[in-house]
Every structure is written in structure tokens, then in C-alpha cells.
Amino acid sequence: MDTSVLTLSRIQFALTIMFHYLFPPLTIGLGGLLVFMEGLYLKTRDRQYEAMTRFWTKIFAVNFAVGVATGIVMEFQFGTNWATYSRYVGDVFGSALAAEGIFAFFLESGFLAVLVFGWDRVSPKTHFFATCMVALGAVFSSIWIIVANSWQQTPAGFHIVGVGLTARAEITDFWAMVFNPSSLHRLLHTLIGAYLLAAFFVMSVSAYYLLSRRHGNFARKSFRVALILGTVMSLAAVISGDLQGKKVAVTQPAKLAAMEAHFTTTDGPTPLYLFGIPDERGERMKHGVAVPGLLSFMVHGNFRDPVDGLDKIPRENWPPVAITFHAFHLMVILGILFICLTLLALVLLWRGTLFETRWLLRIFVFAAPLPYVANQAGWVTAEVGRQPWVVYGLLRTSEGLSKAVVANQVFGSIIMFILIYALLFAVWIFVLDSKIRQGPDEIDTAHSATAPGAILGVASQRAGTGGASLTDTEDGIREWPPWI
16 A cells, blocks of 8 residues: 555545634534524514624625535545445445535525525515525535534444445434434534634624724624524533543543543543643653542542553554544633633623623634634544544544545645645635625615614604604614523
């Protein structure tokens, strides 16, 4: 086997999937926010919520389009660079990806046109239904992708047919494959990461408007909605991550040991390293700062039982320890930062001083890339930590490589992808920047219908009187709920 072809093929797939993964989390998260925002509009008839939904729909559409374009490339790589792997998992992936196309992509794309172009063509309730279907389609898509990927991590519901290069996994129990030991935990953590990313994206843009003294009412409402979601998701990520870590300790002990750079099994409690430099050759942690017994507590629920280290696993089955350790700890550090930022902002919101605290708003403006980094770090932890297996315990990554591909071909395609993706990324940034600079459509909030009594104000306006209802608040807006 040509190791250069293997290395280049792995770099190529990592490049394409990491670039693609910039877009699905924002699509999933914004879909959920759109449902909430439009639901508030239908409940309150406050047209500011309508403006919010319209504006973030534009961002959603741009992100969705680029995500679809970049996702197609990965499927071609299965056949070109990873033919043996494709043959091995074809029966499993075929059913999962077919389910994604039927239950997710058609649902999402079918209602997308109504979401984007149907504002003045269908009734408000029909449009809201389309928004719900698009958001649901995005979630369904993530479900089937996570099912397929989780099967690689913890295979279940299958048997092997054939031998050697003709061997392939064949499904014997579809639902056992779907609900394999890691799928639900990984799906939950992935969705939390997506909603957290979308919340910080919305807060970043809203904070930019507030600092620029533009679209103030829109920005405050958008920030509140996103802050509530971001706070809940940042706290939920801790619980989800803990549950997933306990599952990894059982199903993939080598990955857990690499995540914590735990080289040698101890006789007593196992410490957890907060920082350090893993030395794989010396099988030790350099300059490490550890909390005694904490890893034992996180895995076993007590400070007594030891956790198996990498010394319990054959050396040829070790994942790359340094990459896995640093990626995992980067994700954890960013998760703690998200909790601190959202809780601080929530306290200031409760005190009524959040939108005057300009230094914190500046932090939120520049914090937008951090959830992207956290999501990418989580993906690296999951995929690199699975090595050297492409299907855990069954098929090595080196065995899944295509036999007819040469290094020059792979290297040439990497250069081509870099150029194309750089152009796509530039277009994505340019379009997003132009839409954000343009901002939402201005709404005459003095005549927004925000409560049953306010309907009279809108009726009088449309009748030509121009007068607002006496039941409106002083500025013409009756807030509902009060924390939004």
C-alpha cells in the first residue's frame, strides 16, 4: 500500500468534510430559531418578529445553498478514493442515505421555496407550516447522517458477507443499526452544537447592529431570543458531553484514553489532565496539570475505580493521541467559555444593562467563529479518535483505500478543491456581509399589532385613519412574553 496515497486521501477527505461542516450546523440551528421567531409573530402580530424571520431566512437560504453544493463532493470521494470502504459499508450507508433523501432532503428543499418566496403568496399559517417543515427536514438530515457515522463508531445490526476485498457489511436488523450504541448520544450532542452555533451567530450580528446604533429594536429582540437559546444549549452541552463520554468509555476505550492522554492504567483513582503536552513516544504527559481522581469520577461515578489506559490496548490500535487530546480539550474550553458568556449576558439582561455594556457586546461580535471552532474540534475528536479504524474494530482506514488511485491524482484534486472552496468561501462571506450590512427591512413599530387590543390600531391604520389603538403601549408595542 502506498502510504502517500493514504495520507493524501485522508487529508483530502478531512479538507472537504471540515469545509462542508461549516454550513449544516448553522442551517439546523437557524431553522429552529426561525420557527420560534415566526411563532412569536403569529402569537403577537408584532411585525418586528416578522422582520426578524424575513431577515434570518435570507441568511438561512444562502447558507443552505452553499452547504448543499459542498456536500455533494464528499459522496463522490467515497467511490474515487475509498472504493473498498464504499463496498464494505454500502448496504448500511445506502439505507441511511436513502432515508435522508426521502425523509429529509425532499422535505427540506420542497418547502424551502415557500419559506423564502411565499411571504406574500400564502397565508401566515401556511408559511409557518413551511418554516416548520424546513427546520424539521434539517434535523431529519442530521439524524440519518449521524446514524451512518455512528454505525462506523459502534457497529450493530449487521453481519459480514464475503471475504477479503469482496467483504461487506449487510444489515440484519435495521433498527439495531439505527439505534446503535452511540447514535442517540452523538445526535443529541451534534444538535446542541448546531443550535449553540446559530445562537452565537445571531447574537454576533445583533451586537454589531447595537454597537453601530442601527436597527436597535430588531437587534435587541434578536439578541434576547438567541441568548435564551444559547444559554440553554451551552448548559445542555455539558450534560450531553458527560453522557457521551461515559458511553465512549464503554464502546471505544482507546478513544477515551486518547482524549485524556491516559497512557498508563493506575492501581487507584485516575486523574484527569486539564492541560499538558502528550508524549506518545515516551508514553507520558509532559507539563501536565491534573485533578486527582476526577477521570474515575466522570467515568465510574466514584473516586476509587481506575480507568483503563492506552497500555491496555495494542500499540497498533492507538489513535493519534496528541491531536485527539488537544481537539477534545479545545472543545471543552470553548464550551466553558460559552457558559460564562451566556450566563453573564443573561444576568445583565435581567438587570436591564446588557445593551449598554458595550465591551461585552464587542466580545459577542467577535465570538461568532468560536462555536465553529468548537464544532470542528468535536468532529476531529470523534473521527481521529476512531483511528486506525474506519469501521471500529472491523475495517482499518488503510484497508478502505481505492487500489487504482495514485498520489499525483489525489494531490492534484486537493489543490483543485482548495481553489474552488476558497472561491466558494469568499462568495459566502461576501453575500453574508452584504445582507448583514443591508440589514432587516424597517418596520413601522408604531402600528404593529402586538395584542388583541392592538388589532384595532392596525385596522384604523389600514382604514386610512392612521391612528393607533388606545390599548397600545406608549411606544406602540406590547411585549409578549415580557422576557422577549
